Amino acid sequence: MTRQGQGGLILLVAISAFGAIGCNPNAREIQTLKLHKQALQRENTKLAAQLKDALDEQDTLLRELEDKDAELAQAAEQWQDAEDRAKAAEAIAAGIGGAPTGPTADGWTATPAGDKITVGSNILFSPGRAKLTDAGKRALNGIARDLTVTYSGRPVRVYGFTDGDPIRKTKKLWQDNLDLSANRAMAVTRHLIGQGVDTERLETIAMGPARPVASNSSAAGKARNRRVEIYAIR
Template sequence: MRTPLCLTAIAAVGSVLVLTGCGGRDLGYKDVELAELRRVNAELEAKLAQKDTERVVEVVRQAPSTATDVDTAQKAVGDKASVSTRPSELVISVESNVLFKPGSADLSTDAKSVLNRVAALVKQKYPNHFVRVEGHTDDEKISRSKDKWDDNWDLSGGRARGVLHYLNKQGIATKDLGYAGYADQRPLAPNANDSARAKNRRVEIVVIPK
């Protein structure tokens, strides 16, 4: 008995063309699903960013005249970041375990919420400032993610760059952004135990007057 030839048809589903082949398999179905998931995810991220922005605007608006810049910024960005100052600089520090998975530079959901607030704070209160994103690691050598990063210099720079791109996406101008990776060369504490190493793995967002 001769095997029947497989015919390929093009079927329109809504406004999306889906290719079907032998056995009725929809060759484009997964692409349609993926596109829809991306659309929904983008909408959710936009709503989250708007909510975070509104929160920061309200914090800045209601800040008493006696409040310091550190007090206002800390309340604006929330308890997953810490705010301090250097001479003429405001420093917003976020530990890497809030921002990334181990060995990764992909931002977590928590990271995006914190960075939404940082971006809103800069735009609301520091519009004429430069923002430098600084990446820091502990002193442990790269091992499990060696296929992604050559060393801690590479990892710290990659993480800082990822944060920079997200802040840019949230409306901080390209000309007002820069980044640096310092590897393990600027620890906050000696890398003597896991707690100290976790503290040293961080990204610092430094707000500097022009």
């Protein structure tokens, strides 16, 4: 074979090899997968940024909710203080000066507004719930007897209180602490009615985290603040 013929053969083999590589379907598939991977990485980066923005917004909303809860608690406390002052003024004007009258039932405390009994929410309810426990029902049965015997005829006021922690775990059930305290106070009121206390005597008030009796900085303090207070009004 001549040199010219050999050169042509080598060139033909090189072209054939190049064509085999360029037309290899596996190479095209690998390139496609690489491009797809890069697109997914870009999308993942974009979604991660969106998630971070959403979490930042959630934190901002939670802080705003806590501020609103505090404002609401302060407003409720101011309202209650104003009502107490008005009732005290009425008592003074009537010449009774808020002095205790009649016997005080066991477990109750005499106050200027009337005799009061406090029941912890840990007895009345499961955490984050407004359905009475069996122990809570038994405690309220005794209170209902006091209201129908010792305090017969007196107006009755039921206050629901919570601690200062914002609602988180049961957010699907309650809008905020005021909502939870309202449902708990109403559950107590309904049970008292079921035990024979006249509906016309009862008033139900939700206080949320207002008027704490202990600091919300400790678990023990929070437990004391989660409560229901029942007054037999003078």
